[in-house]
Amino acid sequence: MIRAELIDGGFIRVAPRGLDLLLKHGRVKRFLRDGGWAVVGIDPIRDQSRPSVYHGPERRRAA
Template identity: 55%
Template sequence: MLVQVNWTNNRYDYVNDYMLDSLIEAGVVARFLRSTGWVTVGVDPIRSANHPQMYNGPERRMFGECNTQ
């Protein structure tokens, strides 16, 4: 999938989604477009492949049989 990016030199382009993390880490992407709008790197919350966020809370996933009510 292609993602629209705004480079740090203020030009716009499209990149493959699998390249986005490394481009952000390299510091060449200023913003990228999500379905909810533009995300500003360093301002808006983003996930990183190198720093996955662990969920610190109760387990809510159901194990075993699936209820289909």
């Protein structure tokens, strides 16, 4: 669960998919990452409109 502050000042804990939805609808002011608070509109946030598919060679090694 991810802690987030909404634009109305309330705090919630939300699943990653829920956070994506709230971000899409502009309801989130900031959310907590491992490195601290990510502020919407200031900090880089993954763009959900672009597919996150990698089209290059496989570079990971099998264990």
